[in-house]
Amino acid sequence: MLDRFIYQGLPARVLFGRGTITKLSEEVERLGLTRMMVLSTPEQVALAERACELLGVRAVATFSGATMHTPIEVTVRALEAAKACMADGVVALGGGSTIGLGKAIALRTDLPQIVIPTTYAGSEMTPILGETQDDRKTTQRGPRIQPEVVIYDVDLTLTLPxxxxxxxxxxxxxxxxxxxxxxxxxxxxxxxxxxxxxxxxxxxxxxxxxxxxxxxxxxxxxxxxxxxxxxxxxxxxxxxxxxxxxxxxxxxxxxxxxxxxxxxxxxxxxxxxxxxxxxxxxxxxxxxxxxxxxxxxxxxxxxxxxxxxxxxxxxxxxxxxxxxxxxxxxxxxxxxxxxxxxxxxxxxxxxx
Incomplete structure (x- = not known):
């Protein structure tokens, strides 16, 4: 095992610490993006609104319909919203439901993703997407699925029960x-x-x-x-x-x-x-x-x-x-x- 192996590092930029969500606008600017769509579940609308405040004019829309297991019908609605606002990138805030939706959009559009996790599930660091349709969940891997930036903010996990x-x-x-x-x-x-x-x-x-x-x-x-x-x-x-x-x-x-x-x-x-x-x-x-x-x-x-x-x-x-x-x-x-x-x-x- 030690004499022969392959290790493929994943091309993701990671910010880790407390209060790091305040770096969101800087990361968007670093990527050269100007029209961000912010994603969340219905329960995390307040956090999405905070992200919009941090982004200022760079936040052009929100979509708060992320759902567990990334149903394709939800992805279709989110894609329509992204097209309507001419988004050039997405910010996904939350756990696996929201992160999965961001990945599903990126797979189909190649829009850059910035992910801000609020749980410990881990989807943010992978090029893996699981989607559901007709009671079946399928997974796939690919470079488009891998988020470009992950912002870990310990403060956002303090209220997780x-x-x-x-x-x-x-x-x-x-x-x-x-x-x-x-x-x-x-x-x-x-x-x-x-x-x-x-x-x-x-x-x-x-x-x-x-x-x-x-x-x-x-x-x-x-x-x-x-x-x-x-x-x-x-x-x-x-x-x-x-x-x-x-x-x-x-x-x-x-x-x-x-x-x-x-x-x-x-x-x-x-x-x-x-x-x-x-x-x-x-x-x-x-x-x-x-x-x-x-x-x-x-x-x-x-x-x-x-x-x-x-x-x-x-x-x-x-x-x-x-x-x-x-x-x-x-x-x-x-x-x-x-x-x-x-x-x-x-x-x-x-x-x-």
Missing amino acids: PVMSALSGFNAMAHAAEALYASDRNPVVSLMAEEGVRAIYEALPEVLLNPADPNARTTLLYGAWLSACCLGSTSMGLHHKLCHTLGGLFDLPHAQTHAILLPYALTYNAPAIPEALTRLGRAMDAECAIGALIHLEGACGIPLALRDIGMPEEGVERAVEEALANPYNNPRPIEPAPLREILSRAWAGSGV
């Missing part, structure tokens, strides 16, 4: 965990993945105890950034395949699905990934990485079963069929019986 912070943190941790056993992993990504997991695992209990602590939030956001870099630099396996499948079929909340499935996907792959589990255990200072994850999830008070977030029991069979129809590359072959077993356990929350 503790449980949502935990869910988003586990989402980020899943990116790093899967990168440790990806077929195209390399020593650089493995270092980032292990450090990302260490930072998230260390910070989450502190964030739960004191959500307004900027030091804990900084560590958590740092770990999420590293984990996102891992996701952008390696291929995805069973864990992400299952999350995409369940999200498309049943419209399950993204972060919750990641958090619930992570220990089950690791358990499925455990016989084939001893080195990855060793690294995860070292990052969490634990003999059993999967056990440490389950313990932390319980301490965070997050949902532990797919049935708790809206998946029907009969959906297990549909999910197995969908996952097998177009499987992602995975260290252990994806077979119906063991896959059905872990999904049934994840549905019931009965443990690994």
Whole structure:
């Protein structure tokens, strides 16, 4: 592994710190843009308005209809809005829903993107887009999808509720965990993945105890950034395949699905990934990485079963069929019986 590998750095400019949203106008000017469309979900309109104030005359429109799993019909409406205002770039503020919409617009128009995340989900650092249509979520990669600038502002995460912070943190941790056993992993990504997991695992209990602590939030956001870099630099396996499948079929909340499935996907792959589990255990200072994850999830008070977030029991069979129809590359072959077993356990929350 050390004597031959490929590492592809992603062409993104990153600003990290507190109060960095105030650099938004400077970054727009640096890119030579003059007509920005600001994207958000309906719940984050106030943040979009703040961005418009910072941009001044460079803000020509807002679109606040971003939706989970990036439905193509929403993208069509946003494209019409971008065309109507003659936007030459987009600013995406929020979590995966808004960031995904910005990517979907960029894929079709090649408009430059500036992303300001408010969660730990990590989509901002990847050239990956997942879109839904007709109950199916498909993913693709490409240079147009990769955002040009990412502004991490710790202050924007201070009001993210503790449980949502935990869910988003586990989402980020899943990116790093899967990168440790990806077929195209390399020593650089493995270092980032292990450090990302260490930072998230260390910070989450502190964030739960004191959500307004900027030091804990900084560590958590740092770990999420590293984990996102891992996701952008390696291929995805069973864990992400299952999350995409369940999200498309049943419209399950993204972060919750990641958090619930992570220990089950690791358990499925455990016989084939001893080195990855060793690294995860070292990052969490634990003999059993999967056990440490389950313990932390319980301490965070997050949902532990797919049935708790809206998946029907009969959906297990549909999910197995969908996952097998177009499987992602995975260290252990994806077979119906063991896959059905872990999904049934994840549905019931009965443990690994």
